[in-house]
Amino acid sequence: MKQVAFMFPGQGSQVIGMGKDFFDAYDEVKQLFAMANEVLHKDIQQIMFEGPMEVLTETENAQPALLLTSVSINRMLEKEGIRPAMTVGHSLGEYSALVASGALSADEALPLVQTRGRLMEAAFPKGQGTMAAVLGLQEEVIQSVLDTIKDEIVDIANLNCPGQIVISGSKEGIEQASEQLKAAGAKRVIPLNVSGPFHSRLMKKANEEFANYLDKVNVQDAAIPVYANVSARPVTKKEEIKNLLIQQLYSPVRFEESIRQMIDKGVDAFVEVGSGKVLSGLLRKIDRKATVFAVHDIASMENFIRWYKEEA
Template identity: 55%
Template sequence: MKKVAFLFPGQGSQSVGMGQDFYEAFDSVKQLYHQADDILGYSLTDLMLNGPNDELTKTENAQPALLLNSIAIFNLLKDEGIKPSMVAGHSLGEYSALYAAGSLSFEDAIQLVHKRGKYMEKAVPTGQGTMAAVLGVDSEIIDEVTEEVTNQGDTVNVANYNCPGQIVISGTVAGVEKASEKLKERGAKRVLPLNVSGPFHSELMKPASEDFKEELKQVNIKKAEVPVYANVTASAVQDSNDIETLLVKQLYSPVQFTQTIENMLEAEVDAFVEIGNGKVLSGLVKKVHRRAKIFTLNEVEALEGFKSWLKEE
């Protein structure tokens, strides 16, 4: 039996038209999209398929959109008896991973990420915080620079350890700008502003985590059926209480994606399968391990290729 790890993308992977070929090809996908509309009380489907892009990019919309797209594709595999050996998600993608592990119901997951988005928006209104990807400089230098800028009064933290040579910083607009300049001076090859509406995974999200903690208490989080590699620790978790604690911390802690992939490789995974829009995580996995086997399930045709590989001896 082949050992596969399912990976689920996070914010920034959204785009207008996402999931359209799955929506048109499968009735089950169409039904799930319309179920999401009913749960949320507005047409997320229309926003995903038709835009406008600035509305889709808002945290409270992008988060449920990405989750819905990933879960719809995952369900197509599940319906054919295809199950992962382990799962992980990048930031918001952790909720799709928890659904795939049987820890969260669809109804709870989509409502949680919608509320999570609203709390994040409330903690730092759009335009006040931002993020940037820093390329080609050691993590120790980034740690030093972010600490220095924060101590001078403009908050900026490391948000994502994405892959060797790519680390994301997050904070106030001024903090990220100042840190970006200093990092260029200290040898960063490039610093790229990200298409996000807030300073995710920074200490500025602590107020959001307090609100969100109360929401999580209302939800039935079950023991995960397969190991879920948590963003905060990069370690496998299955206990429901541990999952709840880590989801609160995840809002203001860095995403340990590089270490997650390394730990999954140590668990002797045969292939990584990115399920959802875009191919961001597939690119990051390649940078962690050049020869890793990767499938990117972002269109119907790719689904068939993965199923064929699974059947091979």
């Protein structure tokens, strides 16, 4: 049987109508959406299918919406007898990976990420923190520039793929860093359309309340290894999973390193499970030779299933 790794997208991959293909076709997905509406105490289904986009993009809506889409698709793949050998998620996507790996139930993960989104939004004054993608500079060069910024906080937030690293911090700090990084040889520094300085030390304010909430959630040992954002290493033990989820709020997402570790395990293909193709694009920049699928609608799922069930 083929060995596959599932990748789960994070915030920024949301689009109006995501998951609707599966909702219309499968009763199991309709039941998942009904459960989501109930545990979130809002009509997340309507927000996902009808928008408006600015409401869907609010962190406390985008996070459960993306998780619900990924979990619905994963459930349909499970029904086809397809389970990953290992999983990884990008930031929020780590929670979808934990559901797929058996460490979290969907009905507990949905309000957990809704709470996470709310706390992340509240951790730093709205409009005063932001993020930017730095293209064409090594991590060491970026860090050396950030170390020179004294009165503002700016941290490395995402190590996505060769030549693409995201920084996060106060608006003033990002502006200062952007100018200095361009002077240091960055090809481009692109401001990101985000509502806060995620994965930076400025998120530590959310830490204690999130840890208290997470403590009440029934996290289990994972049946399938999850490559953690913080460590880029596989985890299965529930206590380690919890500790890493708390650190993940203010630590960099080590996506490229996680993928390289997974490649070394010899998987036959990487499968992005959920809305969009962002992670598939990053993976091709990490390893052009890797086999990659993005399963975001029924047609793309059927394409992947055909490949999976072909004789090797």
